[in-house]
Amino acid sequence: MNKIVNLSIKKNTVIKSEDIYKNLIKKVKSLPTHFLYDKKGSKLFEKICKTKEYYLTRTEKKLLIKHSADIIKIANPKEILELGGGSSKKTKILIEAKLKVCKNLSYSSLDISDEALLMTFKELEKYKKKLKINLYKGHFIEDLTKLKFKKESRMFLFLGSTLGNFNNKVANKFLKNISEAMTEKDTFLLGVDLIKNKEIILSAYNDKLGFTSLFNKNILHVVNKEFSLKFKDTNFKHVAIFNDKKSQIEMYLKTKRKTKVKFPGRKEVLFEKGDKILTEISRKFSDSVLNKLLIDAGLQVKKEFRDKKLSYTILLLKTF
Ligand code: AVJ
Secondary structure (H helix, E strand, O other), rough: OOOOOEOOHHHHOOOOOHHHHHHHOOOOOOOOOOHOOOHHHHHHHHHHHHHOOOOHHHHHHHHHHHHHHHHHHHOOOEEEEOOOOOOOHHHHHHHHHHHHHHEEEEEEEEEEHHHHHHHHHHHHHHHHHOEEEEEEOOOOOOHOOOOOOOOOOOEEEEOOHHHOOOOOHHHHHHHHHHHHOOOOOEEEEEEEOOOOOOOHHHHOOOOOOOOHHHHHHHHHHHHHHOOOOOOOOEEEEEEEEOOOOOOOOEEEEEOOOEEEEEEOOOOOEEEEOEEEEEEEEOEEEOOHHHHHHHHOOOOOOEEEEOOOOOOOEEEEEEOO
16 A cells, blocks of 8 residues: 655645634625535546536546547656546546556545545556555645756646636635746646636536536535535535636525524624625636636647637646
């Protein structure tokens, strides 16, 4: 069994009950997005990926299958470093493409959750003989620079359009951190969902089978467990809207009736009927917004692999 190396997550990145409370009594109420992804949430997300409406995973996978040989040839990585886990199923496509031409590769995963790291290990265990696997527990924005850097060329991996979950300030910081950690031999493979027909986007976050709704509501169970709260999911409904001005999906839990939630050692938080709690944003980038983010971070596009029909792109980036 591989050991997980703990990068000792900074205290100020650990969320406290106090923070949750404060964000729920604000005018714009929210819960931290990453609480969507516990074990059950991650399983529900996999279900979402298989719905006919959710085009993102399918499109990215198709692009990877089509271009993995090309990506590996240009990047020529000795190590693949995946940030924030994601689905190692897609990573496998790249690993296999590399192992076809070279029997020497390291794979490192930096993730905040032990469970995600262990799942990744299980997925990749069968390559153990040819692949050196390193598991790091840490925050992929705060702890990135704590990783030991090798001189050989590495390929950073950030797929699934997770960049879309960050507002501009956080996205900017994240990309800068990666760029600063990169040497001129390194590359960075980034998968991003682009702006497209609004109806297509909206239906991807409002699937008919209701997996997105279950996924969204699951966050209440996670915070209940984590902070000893008693949110009742039957008092909330899933809402996903497209904010044109910000070009982003906003996922909310909207109260169906007046609701209160007791915080240990604190007062109750009261919700009026129709109050909304923001649980996730998912930005849909235009070329200009994306290019500005990349330039500000000192990143340049070495090659782009784009699905024109579904407007999704995978960028192979270098520093400049
Ligand atoms: C995994 C964060 C990229 O934003 O599309 C899917 C998560 N949320 N359906 C996305 C998600 C609702 C997904 N990301």
